[in-house]
Amino acid sequence: QVQVVESGGGLVQAGGSLRLSCKTSGLSLDDHSMGWFRQTPGKEREGVSAILERDGKIYTYYADSVKGRFTISRDSAQSTVSLQMNSLKPEDSAMYYCAAADARYIGNNNWRHLVRYTVWGQGTQVTVSS
Numbered sequence: 001q002v003q004v005v006e007s008g009g010g011l012v013q014a015g016g017s018l019r020l021s022c023k024t025s026g027l028s029l030d031d032h033s034m035g036w037f038r039q040t041p042g043k044e045r046e047g048v049s050a051i052l053e054r055d056g057k058i059y060t061y062y063a064d065s066v067k068g069r070f071t072i073s074r075d076s077a078q079s080t081v082s083l084q085m086n087s088l089k090p091e092d093s094a095m096y097y098c099a100a101a102d103a104r105y106i107g108n109n110n111w112r113h114l115v116r117y118t119v120w121g122q123g124t125q126v127t128v129s130s
Contacts, residue, residue, distance in 0.1 A: 001025070002027050002119050004121040005022070006020060006124040007023070008021050009124030012129070016088050020036070020083040021081075022082070028079075030053065030076050032100045033053075036072065036083045036097070037114070038094035039094055039097070045114060047063055047112035048066055049062045049066065050101075050111035050112075065091075069085065089128060090130045091128075093126060096123060099117035099119060099120045101116045
């Protein structure tokens with residue numbers, strides 16, 4: 001059974017850090033682009049970051065709002081994708097979702113496109129207090 005499970009969310013003060021983890025099973029991270037998305041009530045789910053591979057090279061992408069503060073990484077041996085979040089702001093508060101895409105490399109123009117991600121986790125809540 002293909003599955004992704006997020007963990008690591010919680011309550012943190014502004015300026016603090018959290019590290020989200022996405023444990024995958026039933027799939028190889030070497031064969032799938034992986035993304036992190038977030039959603040707040042009443043808003044659409046938005047892409048936060050993604051990690052893709054092509055020809056042995058790793059590509060990472062970030063939303064402008066998190067560039068320089070968030071870092072995505074993966075450990076294929078541990079089947080885990082992580083999102084290190086530093087300098088957190090109240091506007092980062094959201095439910096964070098991990099997702100596996102339908103290909104190893106979905107391209108820099110597609111990493112935000114939800115339709116390219118076929119396996120989703122249940123999410124982990126991040127709340128940043130001011």
